[in-house]
Amino acid sequence: MEQVQRTDSYATGTMNQTQQIRIDLIDDTKQMVRAGEDADHTMELAASISANGLLHPIVVCPSDDGRWILVAGYHRMQAAKLLNWITIAATTIQETAESKIRSLALTENIIRRQMTIEEECLAIKKLSEEDKMSVNTICHLISRSRAWVDRRIAAGGMPIDVQTALFAGRIGLAVAETIAGVPDDGRRQTILYQAAAAGWSAAEAARAVELCLELEATDAPVAAGLQKQEEIRQGGQPKRVCNICGQNRGYDELQPFWACVTQCHPPDETRNDQPPED
Numbered sequence: 001m002e003q004v005q006r007t008d009s010y011a012t013g014t015m016n017q018t019q020q021i022r023i024d025l026i027d028d029t030k031q032m033v034r035a036g037e038d039a040d041h042t043m044e045l046a047a048s049i050s051a052n053g054l055l056h057p058i059v060v061c062p063s064d065d066g067r068w069i070l071v072a073g074y075h076r077m078q079a080a081k082l083l084n085w086i087t088i089a090a091t092t093i094q095e096t097a098e099s100k101i102r103s104l105a106l107t108e109n110i111i112r113r114q115m116t117i118e119e120e121c122l123a124i125k126k127l128s129e130e131d132k133m134s135v136n137t138i139c140h141l142i143s144r145s146r147a148w149v150d151r152r153i154a155a156g157g158m159p160i161d162v163q164t165a166l167f168a169g170r171i172g173l174a175v176a177e178t179i180a181g182v183p184d185d186g187r188r189q190t191i192l193y194q195a196a197a198a199g200w201s202a203a204e205a206a207r208a209v210e211l212c213l214e215l216e217a218t219d220a221p222v223a224a225g226l227q228k229q230e231e232i233r234q235g236g237q238p239k240r241v242c243n244i245c246g247q248n249r250g251y252d253e254l255q256p257f258w259a260c261v262t263q264c265h266p267p268d269e270t271r272n273d274q275p276p277e278d
Contacts, residue, residue, distance in 0.1 A: 018057050020087040021068055023080060026060060028070040045079035054080070057089040068092075117155070118167040124152045151177070161189055171195055174202035178209055187212050 058073025070077060071093065080088045115123070127133045133141070138149050151173060155166065158180040166176040175195055182188035191208050194200070200208070 018089055018091045021060065021090045022087050023077065023085060026058075026068045026070050026077065026088075026090070027063065028074055028077065042075050042078045042082065045075055046082040049076070049079050050083055054089055057091045059093060060090045061093050116167070116169075117152075117173060121152045121155050121167075124149060125156050128153060159185075159188065161185075161192060165192055165196055171200075171205075172202070175200060175205045178202055178205040182209055182212055184212075187215075 054076065056073075056076070058076050059071040060068040061071055063069050068090070073090075077088060124138060127138050127141075128135070135146060135149050135153070138144075139146050142149075155163065155173065155176065158166070158176060162171075162176050162180045165171045166173065171179070171192070179188060179192050179195060182191060191205070191212060194208065195205050198204075
């Protein structure tokens, strides 16, 4: 059955009366909070409205050219069109600012929980960037916590591979947030593929990411060792300083040797190595 909750958010516009308005005089182009029409939902609504009538009027506001702008109720209006209605019950509000129209439409859609995560992120982005609303203002407007809003703002900045999987519904938001923290593209995509294929929970994704980051911690030493090995390969036999003569010698020129414990000196041309006379 078609159900819509009324909310206090509409207090931001002044409610007037509910009246029958011709559908062809209502424009929905400014209700840009959804990615597109849900055809199945529209058909379900049409069946419900046909059997029970329109239980909740749509919401509109007047435009400057004598027409009406749809604020809330896009799918209800599309269902009425399927039923070939000429007019539809609509509650009017005296609000013409485009940002306010969009925010009112966003509020209803979020409360009705019919928006996808992609639509929520897009709507929050518009309110934040285009309408210059602060996070606190958005929270108050749509009756959501700061964490709820912050997470959708952050989702818009995720790596594109993670964002695509999230918006396509292959992974959840918590899993996406975890995998997005992997800086290496190749490893991130590997974890992403496994998470989507196996339907990982956030905890499972977190364990995989933790292991990946531990492996990354060993990358620098391994890379340094490989680089040193390459330098040796290209530069020939490694060398070191002889402890006796002080010259650089190849390892193949050095060997262990026996030496006395005391009175052992390196060769010195200035020294008189003759034993002392009695």
